[in-house]
Amino acid sequence: MLKTAISIAFIMMxxxxxxxxxxxxxxxxxxxxxxxxxTMYIDAIALFILLGIYFTTTTTYFEAALIIAVMGFIxxxxxxxxxxxxxxxx
Amino acid sequence: MxxxxxxxxxxxxxxxxxxxxxxxxxxxxxxxFFSRLHGPTKSTTLGVGSMAVASAIYFSFQxxxxxxxxxxxxxxxxxxxxxxxxxxAKAALHQRLHQKxxxxxxxx
Numbered sequence: 001m002l003k004t005a006i007s008i009a010f011i012m013m014x015x016x017x018x019x020x021x022x023x024x025x026x027x028x029x030x031x032x033x034x035x036x037x038x039t040m041y042i043d044a045i046a047l048f049i050l051l052g053i054y055f056t057t058t059t060t061y062f063e064a065a066l067i068i069a070v071m072g073f074i075x076x077x078x079x080x081x082x083x084x085x086x087x088x089x090x
Numbered sequence: 091m092x093x094x095x096x097x098x099x100x101x102x103x104x105x106x107x108x109x110x111x112x113x114x115x116x117x118x119x120x121x122x123f124f125s126r127l128h129g130p131t132k133s134t135t136l137g138v139g140s141m142a143v144a145s146a147i148y149f150s151f152q153x154x155x156x157x158x159x160x161x162x163x164x165x166x167x168x169x170x171x172x173x174x175x176x177x178x179a180k181a182a183l184h185q186r187l188h189q190k191x192x193x194x195x196x197x198x
Contacts, residue, residue: 001097009104010107015114016107016114016134029123030185031178031182035117035126042167043134045138049138049141049144053103066166084177
């Protein structure tokens, strides 16, 4: 049952990533694209968690997910600051 | 690993994937930026949090001792998602994006 649930969740997350990719390429404004990138890293965390449950033996996936969480948040804030001020650190 | 724990983990996984998919569908279909901001920043965060909780339950019952470091991801996401949503809204206001009016084209 767990393998089936992981497969279903994986397929749903891949569809979600494709929808985000559409919004990333289409998005009419720059904040739309930043929002799509933000959602894509959060969904990537979900994919890494799923892989971590599927391949039970290692904890590498958890650490990769944590690093993606930290770096993605910082990159979102940095790009938003760049849009607001035209500069990241002034 | 009893069948009951497996059922709970599967339930949380599918629930989290459903919420994340709902957030992305919202980002795909809604008409303007300020309504598109709602889906990913709330629904997707809840979905990934639910999947991290499922992972914590699974590894706790698999290794026999309490494994709480997946909750760290949940906690971090729940703290940072409103901050990034706030920054995105401020950036959109700064770029003078407007809401879509009824019957008019989008001004952006």
